[in-house]
Amino acid sequence: MIFTESLRKNQQFQICYKNGKSYGSKLFVMYVLENGTDRNRIGISVSKKVGNSIVRHRVKRLVLENYRLQEKMFNSGLDIVVIARPGAATASFVEVERALMFLGNGLNIIKK
RNA sequence: GACGCAGAACAGGUGAUCGCGGCUGUCGCAAGACAGGUGAGGAAAGUCCGGGCUUCGCAGGGCAGGAUGCCGGAUAACGUCCGGUGGAGGUGACUCCCAGGCCAGUGCAACAGAAAAUUACCGCUUCGGCCACCGGCCGGAGUAAGGGUGAAAAGGUGGUGUAAGAGACCACCGGCCGUAUGGUAACAUGCGGGCCGUGUAAACCCCAUCCGAAGCAAGACCAAGCAGAAGGGUUAAGGUCUGCCCGACCGUCCUUCAGGUGGGUCGCUUGAUGCGGCCGGUAACGGUCGCACUAGAUAGAUGAUCACCCCGGAGCGCAAGCUCUUAGACAUAACCCGGCUUAUCGUUCUGCCGAACAC
RNA sequence: AGGGCUAUAGCCAAAUGGUAAGGCAGCGGAUUCUGAUUCCGUCAUUUGGAGGUUCGAGUCCUCCUAGCCCUG
Numbered sequence: 001m002i003f004t005e006s007l008r009k010n011q012q013f014q015i016c017y018k019n020g021k022s023y024g025s026k027l028f029v030m031y032v033l034e035n036g037t038d039r040n041r042i043g044i045s046v047s048k049k050v051g052n053s054i055v056r057h058r059v060k061r062l063v064l065e066n067y068r069l070q071e072k073m074f075n076s077g078l079d080i081v082v083i084a085r086p087g088a089a090t091a092s093f094v095e096v097e098r099a100l101m102f103l104g105n106g107l108n109i110i111k112k
Numbered sequence: 113g114a115c116g117c118a119g120a121a122c123a124g125g126u127g128a129u130c131g132c133g134g135c136u137g138u139c140g141c142a143a144g145a146c147a148g149g150u151g152a153g154g155a156a157a158g159u160c161c162g163g164g165c166u167u168c169g170c171a172g173g174g175c176a177g178g179a180u181g182c183c184g185g186a187u188a189a190c191g192u193c194c195g196g197u198g199g200a201g202g203u204g205a206c207u208c209c210c211a212g213g214c215c216a217g218u219g220c221a222a223c224a225g226a227a228a229a230u231u232a233c234c235g236c237u238u239c240g241g242c243c244a245c246c247g248g249c250c251g252g253a254g255u256a257a258g259g260g261u262g263a264a265a266a267g268g269u270g271g272u273g274u275a276a277g278a279g280a281c282c283a284c285c286g287g288c289c290g291u292a293u294g295g296u297a298a299c300a301u302g303c304g305g306g307c308c309g310u311g312u313a314a315a316c317c318c319c320a321u322c323c324g325a326a327g328c329a330a331g332a333c334c335a336a337g338c339a340g341a342a343g344g345g346u347u348a349a350g351g352u353c354u355g356c357c358c359g360a361c362c363g364u365c366c367u368u369c370a371g372g373u374g375g376g377u378c379g380c381u382u383g384a385u386g387c388g389g390c391c392g393g394u395a396a397c398g399g400u401c402g403c404a405c406u407a408g409a410u411a412g413a414u415g416a417u418c419a420c421c422c423c424g425g426a427g428c429g430c431a432a433g434c435u436c437u438u439a440g441a442c443a444u445a446a447c448c449c450g451g452c453u454u455a456u457c458g459u460u461c462u463g464c465c466g467a468a469c470a471c
Numbered sequence: 472a473g474g475g476c477u478a479u480a481g482c483c484a485a486a487u488g489g490u491a492a493g494g495c496a497g498c499g500g501a502u503u504c505u506g507a508u509u510c511c512g513u514c515a516u517u518u519g520g521a522g523g524u525u526c527g528a529g530u531c532c533u534c535c536u537a538g539c540c541c542u543g
Contacts, residue, residue, distance in 0.1 A: 061415050
């Protein structure tokens with residue numbers, strides 16, 4: 001991914017939760033915060049309640065793959081945190097794509 | 113043939129496009145770019161055992177504690193595996209079993225029952241006395257066959273015997289002791305004696321064997337950075353060995369508050385390794401020869417889309433086949449091995465069984 | 472990585488291997504003109520699941536399943 005790094009430290013997640021804007025759908029909750037750089041940072045959080053290791057890993061990959069394919073459509077300079085809800089365990093690639101577009105439009109971070 | 117039993121292997125495949133982590137090569141001061149090749153499992157899981165490895169005051173002894181528990185073997189070791197013995201199940205192939213010791217000691221056995229371990233309620237027999245028609249009552253002695261209770265009642269069944277009975281005696285069965293034979297042993301079989309305090313050690317416990325502790329966030333090195341203060345103990349207290357004691361070593365240690373870092377390299381994958389042949393062994397396994405190198409991430413790399421084949425499901429059809437649908441089960445390495453346990457859609461192969469079913 | 476705890480009626484929970492206490496709630500009844508209070512009665516067929524030891528397991532043993540906690 002050209003414009004994007006990943007969020008790693010718990011502290012960065014906490015800052016995003018505290019100060020960022022949030023929007024939710026059936027599958028995911030998204031937090032967005034401007035980070036003051038020209039690059040995006042994305043963090044994906046999948047809790048144990050969603051499923052076992054296989055399921056959690058798959059959800060993470062689906063979200064990351066979708067973001068990668070749609071990367072150019074997003075505004076830059078953002079910290080994005082995506083939290084999976086239990087319904088995401090059985091979601092397909094297309095369903096994840098729709099959910100992410102819906103959340104992006106709701107937070108006004110998609111380029112027209 | 114189907115069903116069944118045992119064992120082994122596999123865990124969708126191929127192609128195209130986009131994408132990720134190591135490795136190698138080329139270019140580049142560097143960041144990085146390009147190319148090639150490589151990249152999860154039978155359980156990677158649960159973390160239930162065992163070992164390697166590393167560190168610790170690396171020495172040592174005892175108690176406590178824990179684990180194992182028929183016999184023999186395999187192994188680095190094991191609670192694992194293999195072969196036997198005994199018991200249980202099945203027609204059978206075969207499968208299952210924490211299977212030492214209540215004649216060392218202590219404890220427990222509710223309710224019922226006379227009695228739950230040196231028992232006698234209802235009974236049975238006999239002797240004496242009294243009342244006296246058959247017979248009954250009281251007392252003494254013998255006895256444990258029968259009844260009833262219970263999960264379990266002092267060997268069982270049948271007979272001899274007797275006043276009534278009793279392993280008192282006899283036959284068979286069971287158990288114990290001794291002995292002989294076979295077997296490395298557990299044990300089996302035979303002979304003789306002879307009938308003896310029930311069950312529970314997944315109750316405490318006894319006996320035999322084994323166990324130092326912690327864990328790759330172990331541990332080693334490099335770089336960067338900071339600031340100390342207060343209180344307490346101080347020759348018997350402390351020093352990462354879970355507890356206690358002895359012994360030996362060190363010379364300051366502990367608590368609270370405050371401050372700094374939270375980066376990198378190694379450990380890190382060549383190993384009790386895998387595959388194949390031959391030899392030894394009933395087997396587990398061992399020896400030897402040849403070939404192979406097959407993930408090493410560090411918030412943690414394998415995914416997505418499309419097409420075809422295969423598999424599963426549904427419909428049509430005598431069948432061949434066609435159409436539609438679904439992308440599959442369980443489950444993601446984190447120092448490494450040997451096991452165990454648990455989850456799992458299915459497919460294939462090998463050997464075996466014969467009660468019932470079909471031909 | 473290492474270690475510990477819990478699971479019993481809708482909720483809170485007790486029980487030495489021997490009849491699954493008790494309270495709250497619910498339901499039915501009594502008392503009252505009606506309601507509250509009070510009193511009586513009722514409510515576990517699977518003690519988280521599977522197997523074993525035992526004459527007999529909530530309890531003892533083994534293996535699982537959930538949930539929670541501690542240390543680094």
